[in-house]
Amino acid sequence: MKNIFLQISLLVILFFSVLGVLNQVDWLQLFRVEKITTSTEKKLGDLFWDLYHSSKDEIKNDSVHRIMDSLLTHICSSNQIDKKSIKLHIVKSAEVNAFALPNQHLVINTALIDSCKNESELCGVIGHEMAHMQHDHVMKKLIKEIGLSLLISITTGNAGAEKINEVIKLLTSSAYDRKLEKQADITAVDYLEKSTINPANFANFLARLGQKETTSSQYLSWINTHPDSKERAKYILEHCNKMAVKAKPVLADSSFSQLKKLLQ
Amino acid sequence: MIALNKFFVxxxxHEIEKASNSYLMSLIALMAGLPFPIINLLATLIFYLGNRKGTYFVRWHCTQALLSQLSLLFVNSYGFWWTISIIFTTEKISNHYIAYMLTAFVFNVFEMIATIYTAIHTRKGKHIEWWCYGNITNAICKP
Known part of the structure; x- marks a missing residue:
């Protein structure tokens, strides 16, 4: 019997020894996993943005971009996120919407900026979309709903225009699953707290849009596609209450109202 | 790792054929159910249950085949659910994942080679005892 236990132990040790040795190898680099993923993501992101962009009016105003960049830079630098990798686009649209495309393209509609009462609310939405990008939710969602083979065929130009439009619609108009949305919300709260921005304002924004949702919701895409906004507001508040945040303004007093004026 | 011993009877x-089939059973199931680790175990378990009242030689080999599948079940199940979590959740492919899957693959290949070798020799009437598994089988399978 003692012999059996010794042999079982040796077998277990052998398994973990092989695992330990194989763990020393950088397989991702060896199989070029990250390189392949990054290049596919880059091609997809640029392709989707070009197609989406062709049918929309992008805001190129320097003053608008300067103000938006200040907010983005503040959140990125407070959270050690490489700001250069994020491509911010502001699109003129009556739809309250913001979304992330592959390869870190962050698209924010003018109507969404307009519906924010202060910079913290806008930072909350930016933080939420950045969280989707940082957690790789965009590619995960695409692979899950579209399939890797179709995504690769899109990058090689073998997929039809209809299919590509379908994918863009999926990215711009439908939410991630509940678990990923919650993860993005909680991460956004962490980003905001590290950036000394009060996350309660983000919860207020969700609650306010959630109320509008019941009346006229034709243009409230960001809320319509993110279910249970009241519930989200609740758990955001619960999460942020645990940490006391000394909020500090990111922009100068008049900058946010100036941003809204510039977009009108 | 594999010892060729003389069986006491x-x-x-007919016994040789049945004993050899217990290994073949796990191989066929391995081909059919490669992504589903439970299938291999179920196949050998069903064969074992069907022969638990068989002769000692048949029972002995069914038990050894079952034990080999049982140990791989844990290894393969962990790998299977890890893969599922990569496909359906936020879990990403990592160096640890690839290392684990390669380790599981190496152990599966060794088990498969040992199974084929044992199935062939058992069919010839030879009694093959695996290192570790043979001793466990001797401990739990009595004449």
Whole structure:
């Protein structure tokens, strides 16, 4: 019997020894996993943005971009996120919407900026979309709903225009699953707290849009596609209450109202 | 790792065939159910249950085949659910994942080679005892 236990132990040790040795190898680099993923993501992101962009009016105003960049830079630098990798686009649209495309393209509609009462609310939405990008939710969602083979065929130009439009619609108009949305919300709260921005304002924004949702919701895409906004507001508040945040303004007093004026 | 021992009774042709089939059963199931680790175990378990009242030689080999599948079940199940979590959740492919899957693959290949070798030799009437598994089988399978 003692012999059996010794042999079982040796077998277990052998398994973990092989695992330990194989763990020393950088397989991702060896199989070029990250390189392949990054290049596919880059091609997809640029392709989707070009197609989406062709049918929309992008805001190129320097003053608008300067103000938006200040907010983005503040959140990125407070959270050690490489700001250069994020491509911010502001699109003129009556739809309250913001979304992330592959390869870190962050698209924010003018109507969404307009519906924010202060910079913290806008930072909350930016933080939420950045969280989707940082957690790789965009590619995960695409692979899950579209399939890797179709995504690769899109990058090689073998997929039809209809299919590509379908994918863009999926990215711009439908939410991630509940678990990923919650993860993005909680991460956004962490980003905001590290950036000394009060996350309660983000919860207020969700609650306010959630109320509008019941009346006229034709243009409230960001809320319509993110279910249970009241519930989200609740758990955001619960999460942020645990940490006391000394909020500090990111922009100068008049900058946010100036941003809204510039977009009108 | 694999020892060729003399069995204390000379098995009949019918016993040899059944004992050899217990290994083949796990191989066929391995081909059919490669992504689903439970299938291999179920196949050998069903074969074992069907022969638990068989002769000692048949029972002994069914038990050894079952034990080999049982240990791989844990290894393969962990790998299977890890893969599922990569496909359906936020879990990403990592160096640890690839290392684990390669380790599981190496152990599966060794098990498969040992199974094929044992199935062939058992069919010839030889009694093959695996290192570790043979001793466990001797401990739990009595004449």
């Amino acid at each position: 000379e098995p009949t042709e």
